[in-house]
Amino acid sequence: MTFFKSLFSATAIAATFIAASASAQTYPERSITMVVPFAAGGPTDTVARLVAESMSKDLGQQVLVENVGGAGGTLGAGRVASSEPDGYTILLHHIGMATSASLYRKLAYDPLNAFDYVGLVTDVPMTIVARKDFEPTDLKGLVDYVKANKDTVTVANAGIGAASHLCGMLFMSQIETPLVTVPYKGTGPAMTDLLGGQVDIMCDQTTNTTKQIQGGTIKAYAVTSADRLPVLPDVPTAAEGGLNDFQVGIWHGVYTPKGTPAEAIEKLNASLKKALKDENVVARFAELGTAPSPDSDVTSAALKAKLEGEIARWKPVIEAAGQYAD
Numbered sequence: 001m002t003f004f005k006s007l008f009s010a011t012a013i014a015a016t017f018i019a020a021s022a023s024a025q026t027y028p029e030r031s032i033t034m035v036v037p038f039a040a041g042g043p044t045d046t047v048a049r050l051v052a053e054s055m056s057k058d059l060g061q062q063v064l065v066e067n068v069g070g071a072g073g074t075l076g077a078g079r080v081a082s083s084e085p086d087g088y089t090i091l092l093h094h095i096g097m098a099t100s101a102s103l104y105r106k107l108a109y110d111p112l113n114a115f116d117y118v119g120l121v122t123d124v125p126m127t128i129v130a131r132k133d134f135e136p137t138d139l140k141g142l143v144d145y146v147k148a149n150k151d152t153v154t155v156a157n158a159g160i161g162a163a164s165h166l167c168g169m170l171f172m173s174q175i176e177t178p179l180v181t182v183p184y185k186g187t188g189p190a191m192t193d194l195l196g197g198q199v200d201i202m203c204d205q206t207t208n209t210t211k212q213i214q215g216g217t218i219k220a221y222a223v224t225s226a227d228r229l230p231v232l233p234d235v236p237t238a239a240e241g242g243l244n245d246f247q248v249g250i251w252h253g254v255y256t257p258k259g260t261p262a263e264a265i266e267k268l269n270a271s272l273k274k275a276l277k278d279e280n281v282v283a284r285f286a287e288l289g290t291a292p293s294p295d296s297d298v299t300s301a302a303l304k305a306k307l308e309g310e311i312a313r314w315k316p317v318i319e320a321a322g323q324y325a326d
């Protein structure tokens with residue numbers, strides 16, 4: 001009897017292995033959900049939808065963006081961390097994956113152990129912007145104004161852990177002045193209030209602010225890149241405006257839940273690489289002040305190394321600012 005039992009279990013294991021390897025070879029067999037951990041209409045959503053559209057064409061299956069906003073991107077990241085590691089739920093997230101490791105004392109996931117890594121996507125500069133009728137006319141004037149009106153000036157962000165939160169935190173640290181912050185589920189909805197004058201200033205990515213700045217519907221004081229941006233030639237760098245140690249780039253990556261089959265990750269990586277060479281993606285990224293990551297960065301190893309390095313880099317900065325979320 002034992003012989004037949006062991007024969008049966010060996011057959012069952014072999015059948016499971018064959019089925020798994022077969023499905024991995026035919027992956028993807030159905031649509032893939034790309035979770036964006038912020039509200040629709042913001043910079044992360046903009047990057048994701050451009051990449052997802054191109055990957056859909058390449059993979060022959062829909063890559064559907066699902067916005068899961070809240071808690072500075074940690075709700076959406078947590079959703080993916082606890083999803084089935086089958087390659088059908090993936091995450092596009094940014095620097096917040098690193099900063100939330102230090103900002104949140106109780107994260108539902110370990111950023112370094114809950115995910116597998118597909119690759120880096122793009123590194124987006126930020127802009128310090130305000131509602132268009134805000135009084136100050138340049139960055140120095142803005143700093144003087146917010147220092148003199150610290151209890152009334154409002155700063156929009158996408159919650160603790162968001163890129164806009166990080167940039168705002170650096171701004172407040174640099175000017176040694178805490179300001180009133182207004183959190184949103186993403187800087188898409190925050191932009192609506194900035195345009196409507198319900199909130200005063202925001203530090204947000206060019207993928208969300210370039211068109212508004214070019215259209216004159218918001219005021220721009222600085223870009224956080226080392227040099228001025230071709231799409232915003234009249235906007236000085238933060239260094240030109242007197243904020244010297246203020247270079248912030250918002251890198252983005254694609255992740256899957258830990259344990260995703262290697263074949264699925266390889267197919268996602270190959271498709272992501274193609275999407276970042278898609279002429280529409282390249283052109284839209286350029287219009288919005290950014291560019292795709294180079295092939296050498298669109299690898300699992302590069303994303304993993306970036307995340308590890310950025311967690312270590314931002315930990316002391318966040319501890320010095322003393323801003324935490326429970």
Ligand code: MLT
Binds near residue numbers: 041186
């Ligand atoms: C951020 O501040 O992290 C992003 O701008 C949020 C978003 O993409 O809406």
